[in-house]
Amino acid sequence: MAELSSASGSPILELHGISKTFHGVKVLDQVGLRILPGEVMALLGENGAGKSTLMKIVSGITEADAGGTIRLGGTEVRFTNPRQSVAAGISMIHQDLNLLPGLSVAENLFLGREPLNRFGLIDWAILDAQARKLLAVVHQKIDPTTPVHRLGVGQQQMVEIARALSLNASLIIMDEPTDSLTDVETDILFDAIRQLRAQGKGIIYISHRLSEIFRICDSVTVLRNGHTVAAEPVAGLDEATLIHHMVGREIGDQYPHKPAANGPVGLRVDHLSAPGIEDISFEVHKGEVVGFAGLMGAGTPQLGRTLYGALAARSGSIEVDGQRLSLRTPAEGVRAGIAYVPEDRKSEGLIQIHSVLRNMTLTGLARFAALLGFIVHRRERDTVDHYIKTFSIRTPGADAVVATLSGGNQQKVALAKALITKPRILILDEPTRGVDVGVRREIYSLISDLKAEGLVILFISSDLRELLGIADRILVLSRGRLSGVFNQGEATQDAIMQRAVA
Amino acid sequence: MHPLLRLLSKNKSLIGLIVLVAAISVASPNFLDIGNLLNVLRQTSINAVIAMGMTFVILTAGIDLSVGAILALCGAFAASLIAAGHGLGSTIPIVLLCGIALGSLSGLVITYGAVQPFIATLVSMTILRGVVLVYSGGRPIDASSAAASDAFGSLGEGYLIGIPIPVVVAAIAFAGCWVVLTQTRFGRYVYAIGGNESVARLSGVNVTLITISVYAVSGLLSAVAGIILTARLESAQPTAGTGYELDAIAAVVVGGTSLAGGIGSMSGTLLGALIIGVLNNALNLLDVSSYYQAIAKGSVILLAVLVDRRGKLG
Numbered sequence: 140m141a142e143l144s145s146a147s148g149s150p151i152l153e154l155h156g157i158s159k160t161f162h163g164v165k166v167l168d169q170v171g172l173r174i175l176p177g178e179v180m181a182l183l184g185e186n187g188a189g190k191s192t193l194m195k196i197v198s199g200i201t202e203a204d205a206g207g208t209i210r211l212g213g214t215e216v217r218f219t220n221p222r223q224s225v226a227a228g229i230s231m232i233h234q235d236l237n238l239l240p241g242l243s244v245a246e247n248l249f250l251g252r253e254p255l256n257r258f259g260l261i262d263w264a265i266l267d268a269q270a271r272k273l274l275a276v277v278h279q280k281i282d283p284t285t286p287v288h289r290l291g292v293g294q295q296q297m298v299e300i301a302r303a304l305s306l307n308a309s310l311i312i313m314d315e316p317t318d319s320l321t322d323v324e325t326d327i328l329f330d331a332i333r334q335l336r337a338q339g340k341g342i343i344y345i346s347h348r349l350s351e352i353f354r355i356c357d358s359v360t361v362l363r364n365g366h367t368v369a370a371e372p373v374a375g376l377d378e379a380t381l382i383h384h385m386v387g388r389e390i391g392d393q394y395p396h397k398p399a400a401n402g403p404v405g406l407r408v409d410h411l412s413a414p415g416i417e418d419i420s421f422e423v424h425k426g427e428v429v430g431f432a433g434l435m436g437a438g439t440p441q442l443g444r445t446l447y448g449a450l451a452a453r454s455g456s457i458e459v460d461g462q463r464l465s466l467r468t469p470a471e472g473v474r475a476g477i478a479y480v481p482e483d484r485k486s487e488g489l490i491q492i493h494s495v496l497r498n499m500t501l502t503g504l505a506r507f508a509a510l511l512g513f514i515v516h517r518r519e520r521d522t523v524d525h526y527i528k529t530f531s532i533r534t535p536g537a538d539a540v541v542a543t544l545s546g547g548n549q550q551k552v553a554l555a556k557a558l559i560t561k562p563r564i565l566i567l568d569e570p571t572r573g574v575d576v577g578v579r580r581e582i583y584s585l586i587s588d589l590k591a592e593g594l595v596i597l598f599i600s601s602d603l604r605e606l607l608g609i610a611d612r613i614l615v616l617s618r619g620r621l622s623g624v625f626n627q628g629e630a631t632q633d634a635i636m637q638r639a640v641a
Numbered sequence: 642m643h644p645l646l647r648l649l650s651k652n653k654s655l656i657g658l659i660v661l662v663a664a665i666s667v668a669s670p671n672f673l674d675i676g677n678l679l680n681v682l683r684q685t686s687i688n689a690v691i692a693m694g695m696t697f698v699i700l701t702a703g704i705d706l707s708v709g710a711i712l713a714l715c716g717a718f719a720a721s722l723i724a725a726g727h728g729l730g731s732t733i734p735i736v737l738l739c740g741i742a743l744g745s746l747s748g749l750v751i752t753y754g755a756v757q758p759f760i761a762t763l764v765s766m767t768i769l770r771g772v773v774l775v776y777s778g779g780r781p782i783d784a785s786s787a788a789a790s791d792a793f794g795s796l797g798e799g800y801l802i803g804i805p806i807p808v809v810v811a812a813i814a815f816a817g818c819w820v821v822l823t824q825t826r827f828g829r830y831v832y833a834i835g836g837n838e839s840v841a842r843l844s845g846v847n848v849t850l851i852t853i854s855v856y857a858v859s860g861l862l863s864a865v866a867g868i869i870l871t872a873r874l875e876s877a878q879p880t881a882g883t884g885y886e887l888d889a890i891a892a893v894v895v896g897g898t899s900l901a902g903g904i905g906s907m908s909g910t911l912l913g914a915l916i917i918g919v920l921n922n923a924l925n926l927l928d929v930s931s932y933y934q935a936i937a938k939g940s941v942i943l944l945a946v947l948v949d950r951r952g953k954l955g
Contacts, residue, residue, distance in 0.1 A: 449843055473845035487843055490836035492903050501833055502844040504826050512826040556844070 151341035157207035174341040184362035199224035230308035245270035245283035386632035394608025405595035411455035415441030430610030438619035447479035448472035478562035496537040503559035526555035547578035654912035665923040685918030686811035692892035694862035697855040702902025703758035709882035710769035715867035720782040720877035744860020748853030785875040797873025835902025
């Protein structure tokens with residue numbers, strides 16, 4: 140049950156009609172939100188619903204489209220950089236830690252506002268004393284002179300929390316703060332949140348762990364596809380209603396699903412363990428699309444990487460077409476007929492400073508090489524031109540630099556790059572992220588075609604509707620383990636979500 | 642890089658070279674003398690050969706500071722082999738293998754030891770400089786009175802159909818490097834590693850092997866340069882090649898190759914080496930004191946890099 144709210148008075152933060160468009164894709168559409176002093180508000184939504192974009196706008200990391208208003212303590216504000224939002228009393232605890240690993244705990248706590256002595260030098264005695272005081276607030280007995288990289292992730296998170304508290308902000312945003320915390324640390328954090336609430340501060344609490352929402356939050360605001368779909372007090376809500384709000388109901392007919400032909404087993408994974416995944420077993424038939432669902436930290440990307448050879452398996456086995464593989468590098472994965480399209484196009488998928496041609500043929504270059512590794516340029520260019528045409532990739536030509544292409548077109552280049560290797564198994568990690576609706580459809584129908592050709596397709600996605608639409612089976616991971624299996628038709632978003640938060 | 646841009650930046654080095662040659666021939670008519678021009682080429686050839694190896698390394702976003710030291714050690718080794726009565730047929734392959742091995746060692750430290758290229762090759766340079774001194778006792782190794790001395794000497798001073806042999810060697814090295822870089826998988830992978838190492842690895846490129854190989858190639862070409870330099874003097878100086886690593890890096894950068902890796906060309910490096918060679922020769926012809934030569938050289942390199950940068954930003 141939610142605790143008694145001490146929220147009252149005029150709002151600390153009030154958002155009205157906030158929209159944000161990226162490359163023509165509307166990720167936030169007329170979103171509103173309001174927090175009173177002493178209120179702990181949960182911000183919920185699936186991955187990609189627009190939570191982080193909204194928080195980036197509030198903290199000044201990105202700017203909203205023209206039209207909406209942000210009011211902080213009654214006055215309208217418009218931040219163009221994070222420094223301004225901090226000065227205005229907003230403090231954000233990021234999910235990915237923002238500490239400098241080489242500096243001490245004390246130096247991190249007071250970065251940019253170190254106490255000075257009368258010579259203008261850092262006063263280490265005062266720094267040390269103040270750091271100890273801050274750490275005591277979060278019940279941490281850490282020596283302030285310890286370099287941050289020596290701390291565990293949970294302790295680092297607590298240092299980050301202590302820093303945010305010390306900024307004396309009126310609004311504190313916490314993005315998945317408990318992800319790396321133990322139960323004890325979580326309790327300490329919740330105590331700190333209760334203190335802040337008593338002091339009349341506003342807190343935006345983002346978490347996938349629904350049980351926490353009921354423990355600590357007063358109200359809930361739910362985003363779905365860039366819209367505010369619910370804003371109500373926690374009292375009177377239950378988990379099922381929340382999940383329903385998050386995933387919605389409508390499933391479009393944008394998914395050209397054809398049932399899988401009953402092919403032989405193409406991929407068999409047996410008791411596979413690797414960093415981030417634990418004891419996973421499943422089989423996939425040729426011509427079958429298996430979807431993988433899981434929240435942040437569930438291990439789905441790690442599973443994809445392990446099957447490709449980019450992460451080393453600790454134990455267990457992988458069999459392709461009945462042949463047991465032991466993959467230690469992606470090069471071995473490629474040779475075994477496995478293709479992998481990573482989630483992060485920019486840093487892992489494509490070399491941004493190189494041309495479409497060089498990117499597209501990089502993995503499958505052996506197919507265009509003659510004796511001594513000489514490249515047959517004619518054949519290479521013909522193939523690249525063929526893919527540019529059949530995938531209708533919008534580019535001035537094969538020699539255009541990839542960075543100049545839009546996200547969707549880059550993704551098509553990445554797909555072509557994987558397919559040029561003529562794989563037996565295709566692993567796609569979030570292939571439709573940051574891609575507009577038109578290209579999404581093209582990717583879905585491409586998957587449908589590849590399925591008909593008998594490929595084994597593993598489709599990792601945090602978009603449940605898309606998984607329900609195109610996967611023949613959905614496997615759900617939670618904390619690195621397989622927590623649920625659904626056949627096409629049996630699965631619902633609510634049911635998947637329940638397995639994912641298990 | 643966009644082909645148009647690449648063409649432009651290539652032409653920029655070329656335009657720079659032409660302007661430089663034109664200006665110098667006005668200032669010093671002796672410059673265009675065929676004998677002097679051949680001399681410029683011969684003097685440039687050593688730096689050019691080293692810079693070609695450096696191009697592979699820099700394209701992977703690495704750096705090789707050990708080239709001068711490898712040159713000195715391989716030169717000393719060559720001189721003592723000749724002095725001991727060995728012929729060219731056995732000396733050259735052994736010394737080249739030695740260069741490959743020394744370069745590979747840096748590559749192994751960089752890949753398996755996960756040491757930054759700057760540090761790994763700095764260490765290699767320091768150690769090898771010491772090894773040369775130990776090996777030679779700090780004295781020049783004379784190779785002028787052995788059976789193969791004349792043949793050896795002609796590698797540095799001889800001519801093949803009117804062209805100095807070092808220039809012929811540099812031309813062959815250039816052709817080989819150009820083919821490897823632009824026509825083979827290996828070359829493509831070199832660019833890919835410099836463009837984005839994690840993308841390259843995830844694309845199935847054997848990053849470790851290719852990285853070790855580029856340092857091996859750099860070592861091989863340093864050994865080639867060491868043989869030519871030693872042959873020209875028919876004697877190996879223990880301090881030979883001091884500072885050559887910086888001349889080679891300058892040639893690569895003036896030629897438009899990015900120190901961040903992934904972008905650049907072999908022909909750019911050749912032009913870069915020629916610009917620096919022509920400049921050196923001109924400053925000598927014009928009787929500029931060596932104190933001012935350094936200032937002039939530094940300024941020209943800065944200018945070339947700034948012009949190149951502007952082109953990329955625009």
